[in-house]
Amino acid sequence: MSVRLAKRTQGISPFYVMELLRRAKQLEAQGKDVIHMEIGEPDFATPQTIVEAGIRQLKTGEVKYTPAAGLPELREKIAEFYQTRYSVMVDKKRIFVTPGASGAFLLALGASLNPAEELLMADPCYPCNSNFVKLFDGKARTVPVDATSRYQLTAARIKQHWTKATKGALIASPSNPTGTVIASDQLKQAIHTVNELGGCFYSDEIYHGLVYGENATTALAFSDNVFVINSFSKYFGMTGWRVGWLIVPEEFIDATEKLAQNIFIATATHSQYAALAAFDEDTLAELERRRTEFEARRDFLYEALLRLGFEIPIKPDGAFYIYANCSKFTADSYQFALDLLEAEGVAITPGKDFGTNEANHYIRFAYTTSIDRMAIAMQRLEKFINKG
Amino acid sequence: MSVRLAKRTQGISPFYVMELLRRAKQLEAQGKDVIHMEIGEPDFATPQTIVEAGIRQLKTGEVKYTPAAGLPELREKIAEFYQTRYSVMVDKKRIFVTPGASGAFLLALGASLNPAEELLMADPCYPCNSNFVKLFDGKARTVPVDATSRYQLTAARIKQHWTKATKGALIASPSNPTGTVIASDQLKQAIHTVNELGGCFYSDEIYHGLVYGENATTALAFSDNVFVINSFSKYFGMTGWRVGWLIVPEEFIDATEKLAQNIFIATATHSQYAALAAFDEDTLAELERRRTEFEARRDFLYEALLRLGFEIPIKPDGAFYIYANCSKFTADSYQFALDLLEAEGVAITPGKDFGTNEANHYIRFAYTTSIDRMAIAMQRLEKFINKG
Ligand SMILES: Cc1ncc(COP(=O)(O)O)c(C=O)c1O
Ligand SMILES: Cc1ncc(COP(=O)(O)O)c(C=O)c1O
Numbered sequence: 001m002s003v004r005l006a007k008r009t010q011g012i013s014p015f016y017v018m019e020l021l022r023r024a025k026q027l028e029a030q031g032k033d034v035i036h037m038e039i040g041e042p043d044f045a046t047p048q049t050i051v052e053a054g055i056r057q058l059k060t061g062e063v064k065y066t067p068a069a070g071l072p073e074l075r076e077k078i079a080e081f082y083q084t085r086y087s088v089m090v091d092k093k094r095i096f097v098t099p100g101a102s103g104a105f106l107l108a109l110g111a112s113l114n115p116a117e118e119l120l121m122a123d124p125c126y127p128c129n130s131n132f133v134k135l136f137d138g139k140a141r142t143v144p145v146d147a148t149s150r151y152q153l154t155a156a157r158i159k160q161h162w163t164k165a166t167k168g169a170l171i172a173s174p175s176n177p178t179g180t181v182i183a184s185d186q187l188k189q190a191i192h193t194v195n196e197l198g199g200c201f202y203s204d205e206i207y208h209g210l211v212y213g214e215n216a217t218t219a220l221a222f223s224d225n226v227f228v229i230n231s232f233s234k235y236f237g238m239t240g241w242r243v244g245w246l247i248v249p250e251e252f253i254d255a256t257e258k259l260a261q262n263i264f265i266a267t268a269t270h271s272q273y274a275a276l277a278a279f280d281e282d283t284l285a286e287l288e289r290r291r292t293e294f295e296a297r298r299d300f301l302y303e304a305l306l307r308l309g310f311e312i313p314i315k316p317d318g319a320f321y322i323y324a325n326c327s328k329f330t331a332d333s334y335q336f337a338l339d340l341l342e343a344e345g346v347a348i349t350p351g352k353d354f355g356t357n358e359a360n361h362y363i364r365f366a367y368t369t370s371i372d373r374m375a376i377a378m379q380r381l382e383k384f385i386n387k388g
Numbered sequence: 389m390s391v392r393l394a395k396r397t398q399g400i401s402p403f404y405v406m407e408l409l410r411r412a413k414q415l416e417a418q419g420k421d422v423i424h425m426e427i428g429e430p431d432f433a434t435p436q437t438i439v440e441a442g443i444r445q446l447k448t449g450e451v452k453y454t455p456a457a458g459l460p461e462l463r464e465k466i467a468e469f470y471q472t473r474y475s476v477m478v479d480k481k482r483i484f485v486t487p488g489a490s491g492a493f494l495l496a497l498g499a500s501l502n503p504a505e506e507l508l509m510a511d512p513c514y515p516c517n518s519n520f521v522k523l524f525d526g527k528a529r530t531v532p533v534d535a536t537s538r539y540q541l542t543a544a545r546i547k548q549h550w551t552k553a554t555k556g557a558l559i560a561s562p563s564n565p566t567g568t569v570i571a572s573d574q575l576k577q578a579i580h581t582v583n584e585l586g587g588c589f590y591s592d593e594i595y596h597g598l599v600y601g602e603n604a605t606t607a608l609a610f611s612d613n614v615f616v617i618n619s620f621s622k623y624f625g626m627t628g629w630r631v632g633w634l635i636v637p638e639e640f641i642d643a644t645e646k647l648a649q650n651i652f653i654a655t656a657t658h659s660q661y662a663a664l665a666a667f668d669e670d671t672l673a674e675l676e677r678r679r680t681e682f683e684a685r686r687d688f689l690y691e692a693l694l695r696l697g698f699e700i701p702i703k704p705d706g707a708f709y710i711y712a713n714c715s716k717f718t719a720d721s722y723q724f725a726l727d728l729l730e731a732e733g734v735a736i737t738p739g740k741d742f743g744t745n746e747a748n749h750y751i752r753f754a755y756t757t758s759i760d761r762m763a764i765a766m767q768r769l770e771k772f773i774n775k776g
Binding site: 002003004005006007008009012013014015018041045046048051054055058059060061062063064065066099100102103106110111112113114115127128131132135136137167198199200238239240241242251252254255257258259261262263264265266267268269270271 | 390391392393394395396397400401402403406429433434436439442443446447448449450451452453454487488490491494498499500501502503515516519520523524525555586587588626627628629630639640642643645646647649650651652653654655656657658659
């Protein structure tokens with residue numbers, strides 16, 4: 001390693017799925033059909049109402065910096081959304097508009113995490129979590145989780161792994177990659193435990209809205225002393241717009257504002273104006289239709305994978321992922337993913353992108369493609385398995 | 389301070405000008421006319437060609453994540469721009485599209501700066517520079533500069549302040565707040581000095597293009613072993629779109645890519661498509677007209693301020709700022725700015741936003757408003773001074 005590289009860059013892992021993506025592109029360039037079940041974004045276009053709001057803003061030509069914390073109207077609308085959707089009051093001073101949930105993580109950890117401090121998180125989890133921690137020279141303490149806790153951290157596990165170096169705990173529900181939602185009382189207990197320990201609780205709620213059973217509960221229902229990370233990317237279908245939000249505990253408002261001014265100046269203006277339309281009735285009606293479609297896809301894929309012999313210890317309740325145990329077919333899920341792509345043109349994400357806990361036995365399927373396409377993918381997968 | 393706040397947040401300064409902005413808003417709400425000469429963004433709307441390219445992309449509805457390093461077409465166009473404007477060849481693998489120059493700083497320092505390492509920079513300089521360094525728990529070593537070096541770091545100063553803890557040196561040319569351009573041979577010497585010392589050289593070229601004499605030279609003309617930070621914000625009139633770029637030395641490509649994937653996922657898609665039009669002939673012709681207008685404003689403001697008794701040791705060559713010595717009127721430029729706003733409704737930025745080097749004697753005027761408005765501002769300023 002070059003002596004000039006920051007040491008933190010050594011610990012930051014690249015995404016293994018990128019290797020697969022590169023190969024998928026090559027195969028497609030050769031004219032081969034690839035079914036993409038590795039992609040973590042909705043295949044639906046951004047709702048028309050949102051697009052139109054963005055275009056209206058662009059037509060003014062006045063695409064100037066907004067305040068660092070975001071357009072006041074948008075912060076207001078986000079506050080209203082908490083009231084109507086969750087019956088929770090949030091002071092809009094605590095709400096920061098950010099460049100996606102990614103920007104929200106950057107502010108939350110930048111404002112709270114000191115070098116060498118540790119953050120507890122589930123293994124498996126979203127790969128960027130631990131890398132954000134390393135960006136600030138902290139340590140990601142991953143806690144192996146399994147079906148018994150719905151692949152979520154529990155209050156007991158948090159207590160068990162808490163040390164003097166622990167800054168806090170991060171829970172993402174629904175989870176990427178498992179799609180599982182934490183039970184409401186479990187979430188409450190986890191938050192209270194962290195609060196009692198004097199730490200910071202971070203709740204990644206980016207897949208809220210994309211839930212197929214009971215609605216997910218926001219961490220804000222149980223405490224104001226939490227960081228909530230959310231985004232317009234997934235449920236609202238705005239990945240490429242780069243707009244999300246962060247809610248911070250009162251005592252972090254000033255520090256978060258300073259960081260936002262310095263790191264971002266502001267979030268993209270047209271994206272913020274477009275997001276103003278995200279809570280419109282028409283938009284929400286369209287998003288509900290999409291949610292229903294995602295639910296049908298989940299049911300289809302879940303049944304199909306079980307039938308093929310994959311193990312799925314819990315039927316996922318949300319997001320657009322199924323994390324399936326493939327140990328019946330392979331002891332190396334990465335190789336399995338590479339071979340499947342090569343032989344049959346189906347792209348999936350290897351478990352090792354999400355941690356080390358049994359990662360070689362798991363793969364993640366994203367149902368961000370139509371049932372018709374998934375049906376073909378399942379035929380190809382069946383053929384691949386039978387040959388193997 | 390709350391024990392949960394990250395220690396780094398203590399060292400990160402807020403912008404004093406925000407206080408003035410808040411007060412300006414109040415005054416405007418009371419119906420008072422405020423002339424804004426504190427604002428660091430062009431008053432011109434984004435060029436129509438760029439807006440239209442953005443709208444075209446939005447109309448497709450396909451606003452998905454792009455590759456982390458940016459749209460390949462945009463990286464290609466940026467590479468071409470270096471060839472046509474500067475006759476410099478840049479491998480497009482070294483080019484990363486970022487959320488503004490701000491995002492470029494984040495990647496560049498995240499990839500290179502370790503905690504406790506020091507970065508040399510001029511005082512006065514852009515306030516975010518030192519705060520980015522503190523974000524990664526490094527130390528900003530500000531070096532007082534004056535008119536004798538055109539308010540720029542020199543090779544001699546770099547050598548003089550270099551210690552074992554020094555990671556590198558940052559030069560911004562044209563400079564914010566002084567508007568001064570570093571002489572080409574001085575830039576070359578500074579780069580060679582840093583290279584010989586084994587450090588990293590960071591060149592903030594965001595105000596390139598907005599230069600009223602000889603064109604500014606890119607650091608890339610002298611070495612491939614430099615970080616170049618640039619943006620579509622200022623010259624291209626795209627502040628609110630949040631799109632810029634970073635060029636890294638070869639050995640930093642992989643680390644920068646990993647960081648971009650994790651921190652941003654990607655830069656806003658529609659902004660990147662819009663930026664594709666930034667290098668079109670029509671766009672550049674419009675931008676040249678604006679540059680001429682900025683030049684006329686600079687000349688007007690420069691003469692006017694001298695006439696009123698401000699000292700401006702060097703006529704600025706670029707950007708849209710004049711950094712004026714007001715010690716003839718006050719020993720506290722912040723109070724001067726507050727009082728001027730209160731009495732006459734003219735907003736300017738106090739020197740202490742840019743450092744501590746004689747900051748109390750300086751104020752920054754931005755000529756991001758029309759000559760007509762500036763003429764009124766000068767009358768008000770004259771009245772204020774005569775009363776004082
Ligand atoms: C769990 C989780 N959190 C956060 C993000 C970041 O998304 P964005 O920055 O687009 O809002 C993602 C994206 O895949 C995710 O899966
Ligand atoms: C010297 C300098 N560098 C960088 C920036 C960041 O600009 P942006 O992130 O909009 O590209 C600014 C903005 O004012 C600046 O003045």
